[in-house]
Amino acid sequence: MEAQKVDMYIMSNAKFFNSNDVLTIKDRLLELDDSKWTLIQTVALKDPTTSLIVSLLAGQLGIDRFMIGDTGKGVGKLLTCGGFGIWTIVDWFSIQSATRKKNMEKLLPFLH
Amino acid sequence: MNSIKNVKFEANDEDSEKASNSYLMSLVVVIVGLPLPIINLIATFVFFLSNRKENYFVRWHCTQALLSQLTLFFVNSYSIWWTLSIFFGGEKFSNNYFAYLFIALFFNIIELITTIYSAIQTRKGIHVEWWFFSSLTNLICKP
Structure with a gap:
């Protein structure tokens, strides 16, 4: 893939990934065929800041976990009223990192 | 209870955020679960579990936070138990x-100040070692 395209992708999407994953993504994208560019652009990435806001407002019901695609943990949170409040607080501090990890998991299949 | 020793440690921005x-x-x-010390311990333990696969810097600080909470849990639980037994069990103020209550309060205040200081310093990527807890953490948490 063209370096210019890759740089553009990294510039506009770096905030969705962990900083140590960005270099891996860049290297993989450079090796990829141009035909995959459209597919990669269609991957719906979740904003870590949005998931933090959702976690603060609706973390008790597990909406934040549902939003990032962690359905199992979302159901667990919903049934236990946010892990009796404890899980909700823990998630306030870890949901951004979890969102970045999920984004990477979503993108990975397209990078091969 | 705690004294602080700063040691140079390399960590990127996300690692220092997680450690902080x-x-x-x-x-x-502490604010949410003030009457029940076990809540602090459970929350810190859950956070420790969720970060157990992170790098050494993050794991180290999660372990140090967990160990300090574990110590406070015993101190605070005993003071709550003693207070309850005075109010409901027929024991008298002595x-x-x-x-014991003043010592427990002193421990809590020192822990609170140290925690705030550590949160600020680790956010800057500075490795903060507490007296006693850092040695325990070094024994438990291996690179």
Whole structure:
């Protein structure tokens, strides 16, 4: 893939990934065929800041976990009223990192 | 209870954020779970579990936060138990009770100040070692 395209992708999407994953993504994208560019652009990435806001407002019901695609943990949170409040607080501090990890998991299949 | 020793440690921005969060979270949970010390311990333990696969810097600080909460849990639980037994169990207020209560309060205040300081410093990527807890953490947490 063209370096210019890759740089553009990294510039506009770096905030969705962990900083140590960005270099891996860049290297993989450079090796990829141009035909995959459209597919990669269609991957719906979740904003870590949005998931933090959702976690603060609706973390008790597990909406934040549902939003990032962690359905199992979302159901667990919903049934236990946010892990009796404890899980909700823990998630306030870890949901951004979890969102970045999920984004990477979503993108990975397209990078091969 | 704690004294602080700064040691140079390399960590990127996200690592320092996660390490700082382990202390910050124990502060927030103190406010929420003030009457029940076990809540602090559970929350810190859950955060520790969720970060157990992270790099050494993050794991180290999560472990240090967990160990300090574990110590406070025993101190605070005993003071709550003693207070409840005075109000409901027929025991009387004694000098020993007040001495223990003041020591427990002193421990809590020192822990609170140290936690705030550690949260600020680790956010800057500075490795903060507490007296006693750092040695325990070094034994438990291996690179």
